[in-house]
Amino acid sequence: MNKDTRPASFLTSAAAKPLVHAACLAPLVWLVWLGVDGRFGPNPAEFINRYTGDWAIRFLLIALAVTPLRGITGLAAVMRFRRMLGLYAFFYALLHVTSYVALDQYFAWAAIWRDILKRNYITVGMLALTILTALAVTSPKAMVKRMGGRNWQRLHRLVYVAAVATPIHFFMMRKGFQIEPLIYGAVAGLLLAWRAGAWIRARAQGRARAAARAA
Ligand code: HEM
Numbered sequence: 001m002n003k004d005t006r007p008a009s010f011l012t013s014a015a016a017k018p019l020v021h022a023a024c025l026a027p028l029v030w031l032v033w034l035g036v037d038g039r040f041g042p043n044p045a046e047f048i049n050r051y052t053g054d055w056a057i058r059f060l061l062i063a064l065a066v067t068p069l070r071g072i073t074g075l076a077a078v079m080r081f082r083r084m085l086g087l088y089a090f091f092y093a094l095l096h097v098t099s100y101v102a103l104d105q106y107f108a109w110a111a112i113w114r115d116i117l118k119r120n121y122i123t124v125g126m127l128a129l130t131i132l133t134a135l136a137v138t139s140p141k142a143m144v145k146r147m148g149g150r151n152w153q154r155l156h157r158l159v160y161v162a163a164v165a166t167p168i169h170f171f172m173m174r175k176g177f178q179i180e181p182l183i184y185g186a187v188a189g190l191l192l193a194w195r196a197g198a199w200i201r202a203r204a205q206g207r208a209r210a211a212a213r214a215a
Pocket residue numbers: 046049050051053054056057060089093096097100122125126127128129132166169170173
């Protein structure tokens with residue numbers, strides 16, 4: 001069977017995108033439900049902040065896994081969802097930071113600024129958010145045209161900096177040994193290694209082709 005036919009017919013169907021949107025919004029709907037049901041626990045601000053942070057990092061890693069998934073399975077149609085998944089990572093990161101600004105700091109901008117400068121994990125979080133914002137703003141197709149494909153690609157490689165910064169942010173914020181940030185860090189590392197491998201292979205093939213042409 002051609003790898004890119006049967007599953008691709010679902011992935012390219014009109015129903016696929018609404019379904020993926022519904023799946024991406026499910027964590028938010030669940031959060032609202034937990035709130036309505038009074039299940040935020042003794043510290044609702046912390047619960048919301050951690051929950052949205054968790055989903056931001058998950059969507060970031062899921063979005064980063066799309067290209068390797070295409071490479072491994074040959075399913076080109078999965079690329080339709082990459083931008084959407086990246087934007088959901090940004091969306092949950094925005095909710096995460098908004099919860100920190102509104103529910104944790106009560107919009108005390110001077111204190112927030114002090115936090116950004118003094119608490120290293122907040123500084124690293126800010127770096128990740130700045131990158132995700134730049135990527136979200138430049139994600140529409142019109143921006144690719146305006147910036148030129150090469151520049152756009154160069155900017156979007158920063159997603160790997162965000163993917164490494166976020167587990168560091170998580171690791172630094174927790175006291176003592178914690179397995180979760182290490183798992184996210186390991187997944188980010190694997191995705192980065194896959195990308196590096198693909199890049200090295202592409203360069204080697206390019207060189208071999210150039211050598212064959214010259215011969
Ligand atoms: C200005 C940017 C950011 C600020 C101010 C910020 C703030 C925070 C704070 C205060 C916590 C700790 C909550 C606690 O002590 O209970 C936290 C945890 C966390 N943040 Fe951020 N963050 C930022 C950016 C990001 C971004 C961009 C991501 C993901 C893409 C992210 C993912 C996480 C995760 C996964 C946790 C740990 C959640 C857990 O304990 O389960 N943060 N952040």
